[in-house]
Amino acid sequence: STPQVCVQGTYCKSATGSPQGTAPCPPGYFCGSGVSSPTPANPGYYVARSGSVIQVPCTPGFFAPTSATIRCLECPAGYTCAADGTVFPSPCPAGTYRSAIDGVSCIFCPTGTWSSRVGLTDESLCEPCPPGVVCSVAGMTNLSMSSPCPEGFVCGPRTNSANQFLIKCPAGYICGFGTTPGSQYSQLCDPGYGCPEGTSVNTKNLFKCASGYYCPAGSTSQEPAATQCPLGTTSNAGAQSESDCFRAGNTSICRISPYYSNASQAPEFDCMLKWTCWRTSPNDPAAQSLCITKGEIEANYDFSGNLLNPSLRNSPSQ
Numbered sequence: 250s251t252p253q254v255c256v257q258g259t260y261c262k263s264a265t266g267s268p269q270g271t272a273p274c275p276p277g278y279f280c281g282s283g284v285s286s287p288t289p290a291n292p293g294y295y296v297a298r299s300g301s302v303i304q305v306p307c308t309p310g311f312f313a314p315t316s317a318t319i320r321c322l323e324c325p326a327g328y329t330c331a332a333d334g335t336v337f338p339s340p341c342p343a344g345t346y347r348s349a350i351d352g353v354s355c356i357f358c359p360t361g362t363w364s365s366r367v368g369l370t371d372e373s374l375c376e377p378c379p380p381g382v383v384c385s386v387a388g389m390t391n392l393s394m395s396s397p398c399p400e401g402f403v404c405g406p407r408t409n410s411a412n413q414f415l416i417k418c419p420a421g422y423i424c425g426f427g428t429t430p431g432s433q434y435s436q437l438c439d440p441g442y443g444c445p446e447g448t449s450v451n452t453k454n455l456f457k458c459a460s461g462y463y464c465p466a467g468s469t470s471q472e473p474a475a476t477q478c479p480l481g482t483t484s485n486a487g488a489q490s491e492s493d494c495f496r497a498g499n500t501s502i503c504r505i506s507p508y509y510s511n512a513s514q515a516p517e518f519d520c521m522l523k524w525t526c527w528r529t530s531p532n533d534p535a536a537q538s539l540c541i542t543k544g545e546i547e548a549n550y551d552f553s554g555n556l557l558n559p560s561l562r563n564s565p566s567q
Contacts, residue, residue, distance in 0.1 A: 307330070381427040
């Protein structure tokens, strides 16, 4: 009789007497029509059932490193199997990671982090960028891709473009490029100037101390209430210490320690009382007036620090 073609899904050895073949193709193999032996599935492919006529590529997320595979293996964490028919997983490159619950592709380390290692298995293994730099690019592989913290601001670890302007330089200090939480108090504001929050090297001389005030190093304002020139005195802009204050016109100057006058001297008492009340509430004239009134009524103020300089002890009140 005329030889018959062995049907698909089976194989027919020599002298097989039936077109149904010697046997169905076993799992891990496939059989086209007219074959004498099963064909093993190629690496990257699998055949799960017997009697199969084709091999099937592993889907993304799986791989098959050997032939005649009946089931593809799941891609391990730290590797990617993104293509159909993957034979061997590829380690996630530097700057990326992939956990067991993530998709088929490696994921960039987020901004504010970086990594030079390959095969990371979790986002937590991405290294935080150190203080003083800004890591604004996802998937950074080295710190040369970062930029210094901007002037006038303080950058802790994990700083990125979204949070680099959140922490201003503290008032009274100057912050240059690359300032960290540990270095933010390194440079005091220059004498004769006030430094509000966010002062940088380029803006450190922007706020010259106002007339009538003096600004020692570390001043937080150009009009610091705590260092206003004494009552009856003023100063030129940029004054650095109380010694820069001078008599304002012909006004009376109430002296301060160590230049206290004897409180028992009536002409001096009123002067010293006004001075004490002014120091208590320098920016509140109403409070000063009330303080003076009470002091005159009660006469309980203790101006104990008599004039210490003998040459000035008997000088007239200024």
